[in-house]
Amino acid sequence: MTKVLVVLTNHQKFDTINRATGLWLSEATHFVNVMKNNNIGVDYVSPKGGYVPVDPGSMDSSQYDEINHRFYDDAEFRNQALGASLKPSEVQAANYDAIYFAGGHGTVWDFPNNTELGLIAKQIYDKGGIISAVCHGVVGLLSIEGDTGKFINGKNLTGFTNEEEKINELTNDVPFLAEDALKNAGATHNASAPYTKNVVVDGRLITGQNPQSAEGVGEALIDALK
Template sequence: MTKVLMVLTNTTKFDHLNRATGVWLSEATHFNEVMAENNIVVDYVSPQGGYVPLDPGSIGSDEMDDTNWQFYNDANFRRNALARSLKPSDVIPSDYAAIYYAGGHGVMWDFPTSDAVASIAKKIYDNGGVISAVCHGVVGLLPITNSDGSKFIAGKKLTGFTNEEEAINKLTDDVPFLAEDSLKAAGAVHTKAPAYTEKIVVDGRLVTGQNPQSARGVGEAVLTIIGK
């Protein structure tokens, strides 16, 4: 049985702004749909385990397509992904062919500081698996290091949520840092498409997507690599 591990945020609100946040639903569901279509089991982990909030913006009427409704109405998804996600200590990395970091603004606070999740990701990669991420979820790549202490993403080609897209959100000054800037500062080779258009970058067994529009494409690229 092929399994993939999805990483979700525990962050419920912005730090200095009275605005709720969490996982961006479509970034979980559109990737998940690809896995479900190919009989791949998805497990869910978060930095703290347990409750995973949904970003309210991701369940507005304009965002709720058929895929989102399918998973939102699925009791198993709500229970396993949103109510009782795994703690990092619950995870056996060798069980998984890939790890996928879903986004949403909440990840900006807990993904970059989760060395436990980063360790899981590196073990999956070292076992021949895939590391993948979409949108703000790419900041989960920042704490992943090589055995010599160097940054995992240094010199690697990738993409992620852009400064332009954050400016369109009018949240540039409300996030702790900008995803695009942080990737470049870590030595990654960052490329991007026009705002809110699909872009997928594959560099060996690293797969990244720029924005919510890229979540399904990331899933399809991961699928190709793991050979399903």
């Protein structure tokens, strides 16, 4: 059975302001919905395992669409993805055909330096699998080492832009800007207009710019798996 490993954040709050964060819900649900519609199995992992916080903003009425409602109303999703995600030590890369780093601001704290997740991603890729990510989740790519430096060095990709962070008014409240970090690691960052769908495919690397791109990343992954 084809299977995808979905990576979620454990980080629940901003360090500099009194504000909760975590997973941006649709970046998991919209992607996983595509997987389920194509009979692709999914497991969930996080840097620490266990509880995955959900960013309250992603539960706002403007964001809480039918797909979010259906997943959040499903006890299996809440228990497996949000309540009892796997630890990296519990994951065998050989069991997966692809990995997907979901976003949310929490990821900028616990994705970039997680060597265990980076190694799992590299092992999946080295056996012919696919690496994918969306929005702030693209900072998980920084944890992956390549043959000559960072895995993303010289690759085309996208991710949450400096402009989008400025619109959020959070530029000074994150430890770094995702777009800058990707560029500093040697990647070519391709941006579209803020909060519009943008999916970039570079071989077996698939990335999306923002929450509006999560479904598109899933669809591109299905095409690549075929």
